[in-house]
Amino acid sequence: MKIRIIPMLLAAVLLSACSPPQPPQLQQGTLLPDAKIIADFQLTDQNGKPFTRKNLMGKWSFTFFGYTHCPDVCPTSLSMLAQVMKKLEQDKTPGAKPQVVFFSVDPERDTPEVLAQYLPYFNPDFIGVTGDPQQILRLTRQLGILYGKSPGESADDYLVDHSASILLFDPDGNFRALFGTPHDPDRIAQDFVAIRNYYEASR
């Protein structure tokens, strides 16, 4: 009887070693069943340099879509992302450190100069991206990001409604996971590590 059990156990161990890794259970994020490949776009970073799909490749990217005239939700989310980065600082795994990219959905007012002033306040490494409204639309449409102007006190004081989710791109530049609100830095940092490990194990 014993003799039979051992080969069965062995087979089970071998099978589990060969089976693909299971998607992680996330606390806050939603992992896309299949990473979404996005078409290229032509935008500009806060230093006036081109920012395209290529800039989302080679490292993980947390991305957020907002505008600098937003006094409540956007600074809260950017401070939260700064906290996530702080929590991930200890992680010395090569290629582990993600970048944070803030895409403006208010390119009329958010020039590269404005973004260059605004973003380092949260973290000196944060990247700000703006540019041609058509190109922003081209990118956001692929990602399900919504935004639109809503009237404020005067013509210049308009508000912008915008998706509040944080999107995670993998080092292939593909849309991989999404974090809805309310955002919690501990959970997002832990989810990120789980997603990254799963990605590495699946390659």
Place this chain on the structure above:
Amino acid sequence: MKSFLLSLLLCSWSLLACADPAIQVENAWVREAPPGAQMMAAYMTLKNTGSSDVTLENITSPTFRMVMLHKSVIVDGVARMSHQDSLPIPAGTSVALEPGSYHLMMPAPEQRLHSGDLVEFNLQFADGGTVRVQAIVRKKP
């Protein structure tokens, strides 16, 4: 010494100058704005300790040329700010102005405000009462 004590008394009185003593304001703060930010937000908790409902109708401040009462809401994942004409505070309840919800929105003043600065708001209520509030500028997530 006597005059010092008197001025201290007057000062603390002015901080709490409540023509409407039924409203207590707690934890009033202004989020320090990043350089280049044109808009700022302030938060506080309004506690109605009285037995009648009150309604916050208007807010002014010597520091800001305009103070608006707004509410952030997230509907189907989309964040949206809506202007509020007034804010009811039923008797015996408190209403929190906090990140991601009700807040005051102000255009940033020419002189940038820094963490630790104090700014004043005058809250005007429908019954004619006013409450003067000191809020501290804070760098906060």
